Amino acid sequence: MTDFDAGKIAEIHEHLHSHLPSESALRVKALETLLVDKGLVNPQTIDAWVEAYTEEIGPKRGARVVARAWSDPEYRKRLLEDAPAAIDELGYLGKATAHLKVVENTDTVHNLVVCTLCSCYPFSILGIAPAWYKAAAYRSRAVRDPRGVLAEFGVEIGDEVEVRVWDSTAELRYLVMPQRPAGTEGMSEDELAELVTRNSMIGTDRVLGRE
Amino acid sequence: MTDFDAGKIAEIHEHLHSHLPSESALRVKALETLLVDKGLVNPQTIDAWVEAYTEEIGPKRGARVVARAWSDPEYRKRLLEDAPAAIDELGYLGKATAHLKVVENTDTVHNLVVCTLCSCYPFSILGIAPAWYKAAAYRSRAVRDPRGVLAEFGVEIGDEVEVRVWDSTAELRYLVMPQRPAGTEGMSEDELAELVTRNSMIGTDRVLGRE
Amino acid sequence: MDGIHDLGGKQGYGPIEVNDDGDPFHEEWEGREWGIAQCARTPGITIDWWRHCRELIMPIDYLGRPYFDSWAQTDFSTYIEAGWMTLEEVAGGKGGTDDAAHGEPPAAMTLQQVLQEDHDHAHRFDGDIDAAPAFSVGQRVVTASHGHAGHTRLPQYARGRTGTVQAYNGAHVFPDLSAQGIEVHQHCYNVVFAASELWPEASGSKDKVCLDLWESYLSEA
Amino acid sequence: MDGIHDLGGKQGYGPIEVNDDGDPFHEEWEGREWGIAQCARTPGITIDWWRHCRELIMPIDYLGRPYFDSWAQTDFSTYIEAGWMTLEEVAGGKGGTDDAAHGEPPAAMTLQQVLQEDHDHAHRFDGDIDAAPAFSVGQRVVTASHGHAGHTRLPQYARGRTGTVQAYNGAHVFPDLSAQGIEVHQHCYNVVFAASELWPEASGSKDKVCLDLWESYLSEA
Numbered sequence: 001m002t003d004f005d006a007g008k009i010a011e012i013h014e015h016l017h018s019h020l021p022s023e024s025a026l027r028v029k030a031l032e033t034l035l036v037d038k039g040l041v042n043p044q045t046i047d048a049w050v051e052a053y054t055e056e057i058g059p060k061r062g063a064r065v066v067a068r069a070w071s072d073p074e075y076r077k078r079l080l081e082d083a084p085a086a087i088d089e090l091g092y093l094g095k096a097t098a099h100l101k102v103v104e105n106t107d108t109v110h111n112l113v114v115c116t117l118c119s120c121y122p123f124s125i126l127g128i129a130p131a132w133y134k135a136a137a138y139r140s141r142a143v144r145d146p147r148g149v150l151a152e153f154g155v156e157i158g159d160e161v162e163v164r165v166w167d168s169t170a171e172l173r174y175l176v177m178p179q180r181p182a183g184t185e186g187m188s189e190d191e192l193a194e195l196v197t198r199n200s201m202i203g204t205d206r207v208l209g210r211e
Numbered sequence: 212m213t214d215f216d217a218g219k220i221a222e223i224h225e226h227l228h229s230h231l232p233s234e235s236a237l238r239v240k241a242l243e244t245l246l247v248d249k250g251l252v253n254p255q256t257i258d259a260w261v262e263a264y265t266e267e268i269g270p271k272r273g274a275r276v277v278a279r280a281w282s283d284p285e286y287r288k289r290l291l292e293d294a295p296a297a298i299d300e301l302g303y304l305g306k307a308t309a310h311l312k313v314v315e316n317t318d319t320v321h322n323l324v325v326c327t328l329c330s331c332y333p334f335s336i337l338g339i340a341p342a343w344y345k346a347a348a349y350r351s352r353a354v355r356d357p358r359g360v361l362a363e364f365g366v367e368i369g370d371e372v373e374v375r376v377w378d379s380t381a382e383l384r385y386l387v388m389p390q391r392p393a394g395t396e397g398m399s400e401d402e403l404a405e406l407v408t409r410n411s412m413i414g415t416d417r418v419l420g421r422e
Numbered sequence: 423m424d425g426i427h428d429l430g431g432k433q434g435y436g437p438i439e440v441n442d443d444g445d446p447f448h449e450e451w452e453g454r455e456w457g458i459a460q461c462a463r464t465p466g467i468t469i470d471w472w473r474h475c476r477e478l479i480m481p482i483d484y485l486g487r488p489y490f491d492s493w494a495q496t497d498f499s500t501y502i503e504a505g506w507m508t509l510e511e512v513a514g515g516k517g518g519t520d521d522a523a524h525g526e527p528p529a530a531m532t533l534q535q536v537l538q539e540d541h542d543h544a545h546r547f548d549g550d551i552d553a554a555p556a557f558s559v560g561q562r563v564v565t566a567s568h569g570h571a572g573h574t575r576l577p578q579y580a581r582g583r584t585g586t587v588q589a590y591n592g593a594h595v596f597p598d599l600s601a602q603g604i605e606v607h608q609h610c611y612n613v614v615f616a617a618s619e620l621w622p623e624a625s626g627s628k629d630k631v632c633l634d635l636w637e638s639y640l641s642e643a
Numbered sequence: 644m645d646g647i648h649d650l651g652g653k654q655g656y657g658p659i660e661v662n663d664d665g666d667p668f669h670e671e672w673e674g675r676e677w678g679i680a681q682c683a684r685t686p687g688i689t690i691d692w693w694r695h696c697r698e699l700i701m702p703i704d705y706l707g708r709p710y711f712d713s714w715a716q717t718d719f720s721t722y723i724e725a726g727w728m729t730l731e732e733v734a735g736g737k738g739g740t741d742d743a744a745h746g747e748p749p750a751a752m753t754l755q756q757v758l759q760e761d762h763d764h765a766h767r768f769d770g771d772i773d774a775a776p777a778f779s780v781g782q783r784v785v786t787a788s789h790g791h792a793g794h795t796r797l798p799q800y801a802r803g804r805t806g807t808v809q810a811y812n813g814a815h816v817f818p819d820l821s822a823q824g825i826e827v828h829q830h831c832y833n834v835v836f837a838a839s840e841l842w843p844e845a846s847g848s849k850d851k852v853c854l855d856l857w858e859s860y861l862s863e864a
Binding site: 002146152 | 464467469479501532580591
């Protein structure tokens with residue numbers, strides 16, 4: 001049981017700073033070895049979690065949700081009203097999406113998602129977050145200089161567009177619904193899903209379907 | 212000539228991060244070698260600066276000033292009114308003391324000096340700052356938790372005493388005048404100077420003359 | 423706490439590494455750590471306590487080590503604090519001689535089982551409370567000007583600032599207390615701030631920043 | 644800038660290494676760097692520009708490297724920006740083939756000469772200006788709630804806070820502009836703040852924090 005003793009945790013961190021191996025791989029190896037040695041985890045379960053987030057759960061889920069919303073106005077309505085229920089229709093409900101909100105890009109609004117305090121992310125629908133999302137540069141700048149950040153991603157935002165940054169400070173998670181590209185009227189849901197990039201669902205991509 | 216181009220400086224820092232030797236000694240060696248190679252500095256002048264701040268300029272100067280102020284009420288008055296002129300009477304005026312202010316401890320006031328934004332310090336009267344003065348722990352905590360900081364230095368401050376922290380945000384520098392210990396009435400200025408610790412002139416020491 | 427983790431608006435962190443190949447894990451140990459964090463949680467732990475333990479990592483390590491490495495560091499600290507392992511065992515790289523500590527390992531979970539657990543882990547943090555919400559949508563609110571030494575979710579950049587309630591989120595577990603093991607619900611709102619209220623560079627901008635904030639962080643403007 | 648250097652009140656930096664042997668330099672290179680910084684300054688440099696260049700060091704290096712090492716890093720950056728040396732020369736560890744860059748070294752200075760220079764370097768930063776001071780001793784003032792991306796000497800912890808002018812320091816070189824090479828004087832005051840105005844933990848405390856602040860950082864409270 002934890003005592004929720006922050007002072008003790010700080011001391012442990014200082015101790016570990018000088019007593020753990022200097023390489024990340026060796027530190028994590030030491031952690032797994034101890035946990036297995038003590039009978040606290042089963043390494044095959046770790047294998048299964050890695051497989052789940054490598055093969056099964058990833059941004060293709062989000063892309064499917066967006067493509068369906070583009071194709072089916074009723075689904076789109078349900079998604080905007082109650083995203084967890086709508087994504088559960090596709091079996092995608094899971095970690096960090098129980099209180100998901102979908103925020104919609106329009107001609108005059110662009111949405112961008114960040115977590116400045118840690119790296120909150122809607123795992124079950126987007127998979128593991130990209131490295132830049134978890135890095136200090138993005139976390140520090142997205143709220144203060146979103147247009148500069150977007151420019152680094154190659155996204156130019158016109159003056160007529162309002163940028164709305166969502167800082168994930170609570171247990172709500174945000175998924176950006178990008179705009180459906182022009183000229184895709186005849187496309188199937190599968191074809192549409194191919195157009196939806198992971199970055200567009202975080203907000204660091206805007207105009208889809210261009211080469 | 213400098214262009215005062217902050218963006219360029221940031222880029223240089225990033226570049227140097229990956230292209231300089233990893234050890235401090237080697238980095239500084241590389242710096243001196245280049246400067247000498249280009250005829251921009253004379254290494255003997257560097258020797259002289261090191262000698263000046265090792266043999267000549269240090270906290271003994273501050274201790275002498277404090278001891279004189281304890282011994283000579285007229286000097287004390289001049290010191291509190293115009294510290295640069297008073298320290299120049301002893302030949303101690305110099306780097307970072309042209310706008311020195313002396314702040315006096317009393318039974319009900321304890322003064323503590325810090326520079327939270329860099330590590331400003333009255334060099335010509337105290338010499339090179341101790342490592343802790345320049346470290347993040349002291350710089351971050353002195354303004355927020357001065358009593359906790361003082362406790363780590365073994366200094367207990369009673370509730371009847373107000374702690375006054377001086378954050379050196381401008382080109383003024385602060386020297387704490389500690390209280391003259393009881394029972395030192397018969398001591399010479401030389402003997403008194405022996406009692407004055409460097410820390411007491413920064414404010415991380417308070418009651419002097421105890422073993 | 424006003425820790426190194428509170429990065430919003432801080433400057434000097436350089437350009438963003440925008441190139442990413444889309445792989446979830448770039449080194450094997452990253453996947454192992456992800457898996458460990460999913461299946462090895464000490465009893466009584468809360469997400470807010472875990473986050474606070476991560477915030478307490480030494481700043482030089484917080485900034486200097488890869489992301490999932492900071493998870494491993496956080497796990498180590500929670501396991502040690504909770505008595506699952508000792509500093510000596512960690513330094514030595516293996517379990518001690520205390521046989522009692524060596525239990526039967528949990529049964530292996532299959533891919534289907536972890537997918538099911540992932541689905542079942544869709545935990546909501548809102549719940550019913552008696553008190554009515556103090557603020558309503560459209561109302562102007564001002565945030566607290568101080569944080570505190572513990573875990574809190576009001577970032578420094580949004581302190582002492584005026585915004586507008588744009589949504590009511592329900593009563594959510596209050597993180598400042600949850601990080602101390604106390605679960606109470608408190609009304610939570612989405613508050614929108616003009617960028618110009620938050621940043622000196624944003625004067626004249628129409629951009630916005632939206633945060634989910636608990637009632638005790640807010641006052642009537 | 645809201646950089647890593649702005650440490651006042653930040654939490655998580657651990658205990659203080661209170662033990663110190665009193666030696667000015669603990670390793671030889673520290674003394675060499677001190678000496679270099681005293682005698683190798685690029686033309687036109689200001690103390691505020693040099694400080695800003697130090698603030699711009701990558702956070703991981705700012706926190707992770709010894710103090711005088713950060714001076715060396717700052718010197719490197721100012722020398723390179725000012726054209727005294729190139730990144731290529733620094734990476735290569737020696738001067739390039741450009742013979743024109745190799746001048747006659749300055750004459751060696753003796754101990755007595757540097758002591759005299761130290762004394763003569765007692766530079767004051769105050770000067771006369773026409774405008775009368777806007778604030779008087781005893782007056783209540785409130786600090787600006789925003790900083791800016793450049794160099795500034797109003798720390799984050801003292802922004803948007805109310806204090807009392809307790810001394811007038813004269814008109815001092817304004818660092819925010821001096822860091823851009825522009826020397827203008829501006830009235831500067833010592834302002835005392837109740838600790839309880841600055842810190843959540845200090846409620847009920849009678850402690851004080853005193854800062855020297857320029858007129859444009861302040862408004863009437």
